[in-house]
Amino acid sequence: DAKTTQPPSMDCAEGRAANLPCNHSTISGNEYVYWYRQIHSQGPQYIIHGLKNNETNEMASLIITEDRKSSTLILPHATLRDTAVYYCIVRVWYGGATNKLIFGTGTLLAVQP
Amino acid sequence: DGGITQSPKYLFRKEGQNVTLSCEQNLNHDAMYWYRQDPGQGLRLIYYSQIVNDFQKGDIAEGYSVSREKKESFPLTVTSAQKNPTAFYLCASSLLGETEAFFGQGTRLTVV
Numbered sequence A: 001d002a003k004t005t006q007p008p009s010m011d012c013a014e015g016r017a018a019n020l021p022c023n024h025s026t027i028s029g030n031e032y033v034y035w036y037r038q039i040h041s042q043g044p045q046y047i048i049h050g051l052k053n054n055e056t057n058e059m060a061s062l063i064i065t066e067d068r069k070s071s072t073l074i075l076p077h078a079t080l081r082d083t084a085v086y087y088c089i090v091r092v093w094y095g096g097a098t099n100k101l102i103f104g105t106g107t108l109l110a111v112q113p
Numbered sequence B: 001d002g003g004i005t006q007s008p009k010y011l012f013r014k015e016g017q018n019v020t021l022s023c024e025q026n027l028n029h030d031a032m033y034w035y036r037q038d039p040g041q042g043l044r045l046i047y048y049s050q051i052v053n054d055f056q057k058g059d060i061a062e063g064y065s066v067s068r069e070k071k072e073s074f075p076l077t078v079t080s081a082q083k084n085p086t087a088f089y090l091c092a093s094s095l096l097g098e099t100e101a102f103f104g105q106g107t108r109l110t111v112v
Helices: none
Strands: A009-013 A018-023 A031-038 A045-050 A061-064 A070-075 A084-092 A107-112 B004-007 B010-013 B019-025 B031-037 B043-051 B054-057 B064-066 B076-078 B087-094 B101-103 B107-111
Touching (some): A009 A018, A045 A070, A045 B101, B010 B019
Parallel strands (some): B010 B107
Antiparallel strands (some): A031 A045, A084 A107, B087 B101, B087 B107
16 A cells, blocks of 8 residues: 655644645555544544545545645634544555555644634 | 444453453444554554454554454454553444445553
Protein backbone atom coordinates (compact mmCIF):
# COMPACT_ATOMS: atom_id res chain seq x y z
CA ASP A 1 0.00 0.00 0.00
CA ALA A 2 1.21 3.50 -0.78
CA LYS A 3 2.50 5.61 2.05
CA THR A 4 0.77 8.87 2.96
CA THR A 5 2.17 12.07 4.45
CA GLN A 6 0.06 14.49 6.48
CA PRO A 7 0.91 17.53 8.60
CA PRO A 8 0.90 16.60 12.30
CA SER A 9 -1.50 19.36 13.31
CA MET A 10 -3.71 22.18 12.03
CA ASP A 11 -5.97 24.83 13.50
CA CYS A 12 -9.24 26.07 12.09
CA ALA A 13 -11.71 28.71 13.27
CA GLU A 14 -15.21 27.52 14.06
CA GLY A 15 -17.56 28.04 11.11
CA ARG A 16 -14.75 28.26 8.58
CA ALA A 17 -13.76 25.56 6.09
CA ALA A 18 -11.06 23.13 7.21
CA ASN A 19 -8.79 21.93 4.41
CA LEU A 20 -6.67 18.92 5.36
CA PRO A 21 -3.94 17.96 2.88
CA CYS A 22 -2.49 14.51 2.20
CA ASN A 23 0.40 13.50 -0.04
CA HIS A 24 0.43 10.02 -1.57
CA SER A 25 2.99 10.41 -4.33
CA THR A 26 3.56 6.65 -4.77
CA ILE A 27 -0.12 5.81 -5.21
CA SER A 28 -0.87 3.32 -7.96
CA GLY A 29 -3.80 3.12 -10.31
CA ASN A 30 -5.95 0.74 -8.29
CA GLU A 31 -5.47 2.37 -4.90
CA TYR A 32 -8.34 4.29 -3.36
CA VAL A 33 -7.93 7.25 -1.02
CA TYR A 34 -9.85 6.91 2.26
CA TRP A 35 -10.32 9.40 5.08
CA TYR A 36 -11.19 8.49 8.66
CA ARG A 37 -11.26 10.53 11.82
CA GLN A 38 -10.75 9.58 15.44
CA ILE A 39 -12.16 11.59 18.29
CA HIS A 40 -10.16 11.13 21.47
CA SER A 41 -10.37 7.61 22.93
CA GLN A 42 -12.99 6.44 20.43
CA GLY A 43 -12.81 4.17 17.39
CA PRO A 44 -12.09 5.79 14.02
CA GLN A 45 -15.06 6.89 11.95
CA TYR A 46 -15.23 6.62 8.18
CA ILE A 47 -15.63 9.96 6.39
CA ILE A 48 -15.27 9.53 2.64
CA HIS A 49 -13.27 7.78 -0.07
CA GLY A 50 -12.49 8.16 -3.77
CA LEU A 51 -10.44 6.84 -6.65
CA LYS A 52 -10.08 9.59 -9.26
CA ASN A 53 -13.06 11.90 -9.15
CA ASN A 54 -13.87 14.40 -6.47
CA GLU A 55 -16.43 13.14 -4.00
CA THR A 56 -18.89 14.81 -1.64
CA ASN A 57 -21.14 13.48 1.07
CA GLU A 58 -22.97 14.93 4.06
CA MET A 59 -19.80 15.10 6.10
CA ALA A 60 -17.11 16.35 3.74
CA SER A 61 -15.69 16.78 0.26
CA LEU A 62 -12.65 14.98 -1.13
CA ILE A 63 -10.58 16.66 -3.83
CA ILE A 64 -8.04 14.42 -5.59
CA THR A 65 -5.48 16.02 -7.90
CA GLU A 66 -5.41 14.95 -11.53
CA ASP A 67 -2.13 13.05 -11.09
CA ARG A 68 -3.60 11.48 -7.91
CA LYS A 69 -0.44 12.23 -5.93
CA SER A 70 -2.25 14.31 -3.36
CA SER A 71 -5.71 14.97 -2.00
CA THR A 72 -7.53 17.40 0.28
CA LEU A 73 -10.34 16.70 2.68
CA ILE A 74 -12.65 19.68 3.11
CA LEU A 75 -14.96 20.16 6.07
CA PRO A 76 -17.06 23.06 4.79
CA HIS A 77 -18.16 24.57 8.13
CA ALA A 78 -16.02 23.23 10.95
CA THR A 79 -17.56 22.93 14.41
CA LEU A 80 -15.94 22.25 17.76
CA ARG A 81 -17.10 18.63 17.46
CA ASP A 82 -14.89 18.22 14.40
CA THR A 83 -11.79 18.42 16.60
CA ALA A 84 -10.16 15.03 16.01
CA VAL A 85 -7.24 13.23 14.39
CA TYR A 86 -7.84 12.82 10.66
CA TYR A 87 -6.24 9.89 8.86
CA CYS A 88 -5.61 9.71 5.13
CA ILE A 89 -5.17 6.13 3.90
CA VAL A 90 -4.64 4.55 0.52
CA ARG A 91 -6.09 1.12 0.06
CA VAL A 92 -6.05 -1.50 -2.67
CA TRP A 93 -8.93 -3.77 -3.45
CA TYR A 94 -7.63 -7.01 -4.92
CA GLY A 95 -10.91 -7.88 -6.57
CA GLY A 96 -12.76 -10.26 -4.24
CA ALA A 97 -10.13 -10.38 -1.54
CA THR A 98 -10.03 -8.13 1.44
CA ASN A 99 -7.16 -5.80 2.03
CA LYS A 100 -5.49 -4.03 4.87
CA LEU A 101 -6.16 -0.52 6.12
CA ILE A 102 -2.78 0.94 7.04
CA PHE A 103 -3.02 4.04 9.22
CA GLY A 104 -0.32 6.69 9.58
CA THR A 105 -0.15 9.19 12.45
CA GLY A 106 -2.73 11.54 10.92
CA THR A 107 -3.42 15.27 11.39
CA LEU A 108 -4.76 16.61 14.66
CA LEU A 109 -7.34 19.24 13.67
CA ALA A 110 -8.12 21.68 16.47
CA VAL A 111 -11.22 23.77 15.81
CA GLN A 112 -11.01 27.02 17.75
CA PRO A 113 -14.07 28.93 19.03
CA ASP B 1 -29.17 -1.71 15.76
CA GLY B 2 -26.32 -3.04 13.66
CA GLY B 3 -22.82 -2.46 14.86
CA ILE B 4 -19.55 -3.72 16.18
CA THR B 5 -19.11 -4.23 19.91
CA GLN B 6 -15.93 -4.55 21.91
CA SER B 7 -15.90 -5.56 25.52
CA PRO B 8 -14.85 -4.67 28.08
CA LYS B 9 -14.04 -0.97 27.64
CA TYR B 10 -11.30 -1.12 30.31
CA LEU B 11 -9.31 -4.20 31.28
CA PHE B 12 -6.59 -4.68 33.87
CA ARG B 13 -4.35 -7.72 34.05
CA LYS B 14 -1.25 -8.79 35.90
CA GLU B 15 1.94 -9.26 33.95
CA GLY B 16 2.37 -12.82 32.69
CA GLN B 17 -1.34 -13.52 32.30
CA ASN B 18 -3.03 -14.14 28.98
CA VAL B 19 -6.10 -12.02 28.30
CA THR B 20 -8.79 -12.26 25.62
CA LEU B 21 -10.52 -9.22 24.13
CA SER B 22 -13.95 -9.67 22.66
CA CYS B 23 -15.16 -8.32 19.30
CA GLU B 24 -18.63 -9.07 17.94
CA GLN B 25 -20.39 -7.64 14.88
CA ASN B 26 -23.91 -8.07 13.54
CA LEU B 27 -23.29 -6.28 10.26
CA ASN B 28 -22.85 -9.52 8.30
CA HIS B 29 -19.34 -8.40 7.38
CA ASP B 30 -16.88 -10.94 6.04
CA ALA B 31 -13.68 -9.12 7.01
CA MET B 32 -12.59 -8.31 10.55
CA TYR B 33 -9.45 -6.61 11.84
CA TRP B 34 -7.56 -5.95 15.08
CA TYR B 35 -5.45 -2.84 15.58
CA ARG B 36 -3.32 -1.57 18.41
CA GLN B 37 -2.88 2.11 19.23
CA ASP B 38 -0.25 3.56 21.56
CA PRO B 39 -0.44 7.12 22.94
CA GLY B 40 0.10 9.74 20.23
CA GLN B 41 0.50 7.08 17.57
CA GLY B 42 -1.53 5.84 14.63
CA LEU B 43 -3.15 2.42 14.44
CA ARG B 44 -1.04 -0.64 13.76
CA LEU B 45 -2.54 -3.81 12.30
CA ILE B 46 -2.23 -6.97 14.41
CA TYR B 47 -4.35 -9.56 12.58
CA TYR B 48 -7.11 -9.63 10.01
CA SER B 49 -9.55 -12.21 8.70
CA GLN B 50 -11.66 -12.31 5.58
CA ILE B 51 -13.50 -15.57 6.12
CA VAL B 52 -14.39 -17.98 8.90
CA ASN B 53 -11.52 -20.21 10.01
CA ASP B 54 -8.94 -18.11 8.15
CA PHE B 55 -6.83 -15.16 9.28
CA GLN B 56 -3.57 -13.43 8.39
CA LYS B 57 -0.87 -11.71 10.40
CA GLY B 58 -0.63 -7.97 10.23
CA ASP B 59 2.44 -5.88 10.95
CA ILE B 60 2.76 -6.61 14.68
CA ALA B 61 1.33 -10.09 15.26
CA GLU B 62 4.02 -11.36 17.63
CA GLY B 63 2.63 -12.08 21.08
CA TYR B 64 -0.99 -12.14 19.89
CA SER B 65 -3.35 -14.86 18.69
CA VAL B 66 -6.82 -14.81 17.14
CA SER B 67 -9.58 -17.18 16.11
CA ARG B 68 -12.49 -16.86 13.68
CA GLU B 69 -14.87 -19.71 14.44
CA LYS B 70 -17.95 -17.64 13.65
CA LYS B 71 -18.50 -14.88 11.14
CA GLU B 72 -19.71 -12.55 13.89
CA SER B 73 -16.82 -12.97 16.27
CA PHE B 74 -13.07 -12.33 16.14
CA PRO B 75 -11.53 -12.52 19.64
CA LEU B 76 -7.96 -11.42 20.25
CA THR B 77 -5.76 -13.05 22.89
CA VAL B 78 -2.86 -11.03 24.24
CA THR B 79 -0.38 -13.60 25.44
CA SER B 80 2.37 -13.33 28.01
CA ALA B 81 4.84 -13.29 25.10
CA GLN B 82 3.71 -9.77 24.16
CA LYS B 83 6.38 -7.56 25.70
CA ASN B 84 4.42 -4.30 25.91
CA PRO B 85 0.74 -5.22 26.04
CA THR B 86 -0.58 -2.01 27.60
CA ALA B 87 -2.37 -0.20 24.77
CA PHE B 88 -5.71 0.75 23.24
CA TYR B 89 -7.06 -2.10 21.09
CA LEU B 90 -9.51 -1.50 18.26
CA CYS B 91 -11.54 -4.02 16.30
CA ALA B 92 -13.04 -3.27 12.90
CA SER B 93 -15.12 -5.03 10.27
CA SER B 94 -15.98 -4.46 6.63
CA LEU B 95 -17.52 -6.06 3.61
CA LEU B 96 -15.01 -7.42 1.14
CA GLY B 97 -13.96 -5.00 -1.55
CA GLU B 98 -13.93 -1.27 -1.93
CA THR B 99 -15.93 -0.20 1.08
CA GLU B 100 -15.52 1.42 4.45
CA ALA B 101 -14.57 -0.29 7.69
CA PHE B 102 -16.59 0.14 10.88
CA PHE B 103 -14.74 0.34 14.18
CA GLY B 104 -15.71 -0.61 17.69
CA GLN B 105 -15.19 1.76 20.60
CA GLY B 106 -12.01 0.03 21.71
CA THR B 107 -10.68 -1.76 24.78
CA ARG B 108 -8.04 -0.08 26.88
CA LEU B 109 -5.80 -2.80 28.31
CA THR B 110 -3.49 -2.05 31.21
CA VAL B 111 -1.02 -4.66 32.37
CA VAL B 112 0.54 -4.09 35.76
